[in-house]
Amino acid sequence: MLKTRVITALLLLAVLLPTLFLLPTFYLGAFFLVAMIIASWEWSRMIAPGAKWAAWLYAVFCLVIILFLLGMKAVSWQFSVLMMAALFWLFVAPFILAKGMNLPFEKWKPFYSIIGLIILPATWFALVFLRELGLIFLLSSITLVWVADIGAYFIGKAFGKHKLAVNISPGKSIEGALGGLVLCYLYALLCVLYLPLGDTLFGAWAIRFGWVPMFLMVTVLVALSVFGDLFESQLKRLAGVKDSSHLLPGHGGVLDRVDALLPTMPIAALLAGLV
Numbered sequence: 212m213l214k215t216r217v218i219t220a221l222l223l224l225a226v227l228l229p230t231l232f233l234l235p236t237f238y239l240g241a242f243f244l245v246a247m248i249i250a251s252w253e254w255s256r257m258i259a260p261g262a263k264w265a266a267w268l269y270a271v272f273c274l275v276i277i278l279f280l281l282g283m284k285a286v287s288w289q290f291s292v293l294m295m296a297a298l299f300w301l302f303v304a305p306f307i308l309a310k311g312m313n314l315p316f317e318k319w320k321p322f323y324s325i326i327g328l329i330i331l332p333a334t335w336f337a338l339v340f341l342r343e344l345g346l347i348f349l350l351s352s353i354t355l356v357w358v359a360d361i362g363a364y365f366i367g368k369a370f371g372k373h374k375l376a377v378n379i380s381p382g383k384s385i386e387g388a389l390g391g392l393v394l395c396y397l398y399a400l401l402c403v404l405y406l407p408l409g410d411t412l413f414g415a416w417a418i419r420f421g422w423v424p425m426f427l428m429v430t431v432l433v434a435l436s437v438f439g440d441l442f443e444s445q446l447k448r449l450a451g452v453k454d455s456s457h458l459l460p461g462h463g464g465v466l467d468r469v470d471a472l473l474p475t476m477p478i479a480a481l482l483a484g485l486v
Contacts, residue, residue, distance in 0.1 A: 215461035223459075231346065240339050246465050247335045248274050253455040253466040254327040257446055258320050269324070277332045289336050290484075293477045296333035299326060300474035304438050308445060311378045316449040323446065334473050337480035344483060351402055351411040352479045356471045358398045359391040359433045360440070366390025375437075380444040383437075392433045399429045412479055415486040428482060435474040443470035 367387020454463030
C-alpha cells in the first residue's frame with residue numbers, strides 16, 4: 212500500500228512540478244481545471260452512485276460554469292462565487308458537521324448537488340487568483356494546508372487521546388488538530404521572517420494588519436482545512452463509500468487529496484484581496 216502511494220505521488224509530482232516551474236501560467240490553470248472537473252465527477256458519483264451518466268453531466272456542468280464566468284470577464288461575478296463559497300464554509304458547513312451521521316442524506320442530496328457547483332468552481336478561481344499574485348504566494352498558501360494535515364497526523368498518532376469527530380472521522384484527534392495548528396504558526400512565522408514580505412499571504416497580513424491578526428488568520432485557515440477534511444469524510448460516510456474514487460492508486464480520488472483546499476483556498480484568495 213505504501214509503495215503504491217509513493218509511486219502515485221511521484222507520478223503526480225512529475226506532472227505538477229514542470230507545470231509549476233517550467234510552463235506558462237496557462238498550463239497550471241489547465242492542470243487545476245482538470246483536477247476540479249475530476250473532483251466534480253467524483254462529487255456527483257458519491258451523491259448518486261447509480262446514476263453514472265449524471266456524474267459526467269455534472270462534471271460538464273461544472274466546466275461550463277467555470278468557462279462561462281471566465282468568458283464574461285466580470286471580476287464581480289467571480290468574486291461573488293468566492294463569497295458564496297466562503298459564506299458556506301464559515302456558516303453552513305459547521306452546522307452540517309454538527310449533525311454528524313444524523314443527516315437525512317436522501318433529503319440533502321439536492322443541496323449537495325448545488326453546493327458542489329459553487330465550492331468546486333470557487334476553488335479553481337481561488338487557485339488561479341493566488342497564482343496571479345505569484346508562484347510563492349500560491350505555494351505558501353497551499354503548503355499551510357499540508358503542514359496542518361501532516362502535523363495533525365503525526366502529532367495525533369503520538370499524543371492523540373481525545374477524538375475530534377468520532378462519528379465522522381475516528382482517526383482525527385483534538386491533540387492532532389492543535390499540534391497541526393502550532394506547526395502552522397511556526398510555518399507562518401518562518402514565511403514572514405525569511406521570505407519577501409509581499410510574496411506570501413502571511414507577510415502581507417503582518418505588514419498591513421500586524422502579528423496578532425496574522426496569527427488569527429492562520430487559525431481560521433487551519434480550522435477551515437479541518438472543516439474541509441471532515442466535510443468530505445462526512446459525505447463519504449453518508450454515501451457509504453471509503454474513497455471518492457480509485458483514480459489515484461493508494462490515495463483514493465482527487466477529491467480525497469483536495470478536500471482541505473476546498474474551504475481554505477477561496478477564503479485565502481479573499482483575504483489576499485484585502486491587502
